[in-house]
Amino acid sequence: MMRGALGKPTAAPARVKEGRREGLLRVEYNEGLYLPDLDLWLDADGPRERCVISHAHSDHIAEHRSIVATPETARIFRHRIGETEVETLNYGERRDYGRYALTMFPAGHCLGSAQILVEADGERLVYTGDIKLRPNVAARDAVVVPCDTLVMESTFGDPQYRFPPDVATADRLSAAMERAFSDDRVPVVLAYALGKSQEALELLLRRGYRVSLHGAIWNVTEIYRELGVEFSGEYERYDRERLKGRVLMAPPGCRKQPMLLNIERRYLVMLTGWAMSKSAPYMYRGVDLVLPLSDHADFDDLVRLARESGAQRIITMHGAKKFAALLREMGFNAEHLAQHPGGQKGPKGGATKRAATAIEQKLFD
Numbered sequence: 001m002m003r004g005a006l007g008k009p010t011a012a013p014a015r016v017k018e019g020r021r022e023g024l025l026r027v028e029y030n031e032g033l034y035l036p037d038l039d040l041w042l043d044a045d046g047p048r049e050r051c052v053i054s055h056a057h058s059d060h061i062a063e064h065r066s067i068v069a070t071p072e073t074a075r076i077f078r079h080r081i082g083e084t085e086v087e088t089l090n091y092g093e094r095r096d097y098g099r100y101a102l103t104m105f106p107a108g109h110c111l112g113s114a115q116i117l118v119e120a121d122g123e124r125l126v127y128t129g130d131i132k133l134r135p136n137v138a139a140r141d142a143v144v145v146p147c148d149t150l151v152m153e154s155t156f157g158d159p160q161y162r163f164p165p166d167v168a169t170a171d172r173l174s175a176a177m178e179r180a181f182s183d184d185r186v187p188v189v190l191a192y193a194l195g196k197s198q199e200a201l202e203l204l205l206r207r208g209y210r211v212s213l214h215g216a217i218w219n220v221t222e223i224y225r226e227l228g229v230e231f232s233g234e235y236e237r238y239d240r241e242r243l244k245g246r247v248l249m250a251p252p253g254c255r256k257q258p259m260l261l262n263i264e265r266r267y268l269v270m271l272t273g274w275a276m277s278k279s280a281p282y283m284y285r286g287v288d289l290v291l292p293l294s295d296h297a298d299f300d301d302l303v304r305l306a307r308e309s310g311a312q313r314i315i316t317m318h319g320a321k322k323f324a325a326l327l328r329e330m331g332f333n334a335e336h337l338a339q340h341p342g343g344q345k346g347p348k349g350g351a352t353k354r355a356a357t358a359i360e361q362k363l364f365d
């Protein structure tokens with residue numbers, strides 16, 4: 001774990017002793033991000049006594065006894081996990097806990113999504129959670145937070161993932177809807193229930209489409225409204241008797257369920273950054289069109305984030321391991337955060353299998 005040489009020497013007080021740098025917080029991963037010097041968990045995927053949550057996607061939450069989160073994330077957390085002890089922090093609000101202070105900043109990924117600034121011993125460590133740097137019509141725009149250590153997601157940390165402008169993707173989405181309607185088919189947009197759905201919904205409403213929402217998406221969208229998000233038009237809850245002239249939006253997991261299979265003339269559009277992958281046609285077999293609308297930063301934005309943060313140490317996680325190597329080639333002091341030995345379950349065990357499942361899940365959910 002983050003021991004051993006950590007790249008180029010810097011002017012910072014980073015002395016190497018017994019194989020690791022002194023003066024910077026230790027960063028570990030063991031089914032969640034862990035800062036042992038502060039006994040602080042972030043986005044643990046198993047139950048913890050206390051955990052700081054960046055956003056409420058299922059791979060970032062678990063049944064913790066108490067959480068620290070933005071009010072929006074706390075609300076969605078309750079919807080998804082249930083009641084728990086909650087301490088809320090608004091964006092920009094700094095709270096001192098003695099050994100450290102926490103501040104949340106917008107991450108542009110979904111409603112309530114936050115980057116978490118941890119200040120301790122004169123060091124500023126930022127954990128980005130999942131982050132989208134380009135403007136998101138359904139989330140507060142992300143900011144770049146200056147720091148010493150940047151722990152960043154690297155989902156699309158590969159040069160093949162350079163997304164076209166979102167407006168170009170929205171144009172392609174509209175054109176696809178028109179094609180489907182003129183062909184007397186029901187356009188179905190596949191997008192996961194929290195974040196991507198509301199972004200796509202707003203894009204469709206702005207272009208005057210009538211949209212019908214699968215119940216899971218409807219529920220989260222109603223929470224958005226409850227929390228003050230105003231959409232540019234009305235939307236309906238799915239009713240199979242009322243599909244004509246509407247765009248149906250459903251979570252990707254529904255594509256093999258009767259609800260969609262029973263629509264004889266359906267036209268399936270999947271929205272995902274993985275659309276840029278050469279393997280996309282195989283990954284999304286059965287889908288008519290895959291468009292690169294993503295709620296993550298693309299490769300160029302990830303590099304820009306690394307640069308503009310000014311961080312002397314960059315730790316990548318939640319994605320491509322090779323991104324850290326690419327950053328090192330560019331002169332950054334970067335390392336990929338590997339699984340903590342305590343979290344590895346051996347060849348038969350959970351960790352590897354879980355990782356594979358997580359990737360499969362990420363493709364469609």
Ligand SMILES: [Zn+2]
Pocket residue numbers: 055057109130
């Ligand atoms: Zn996420």
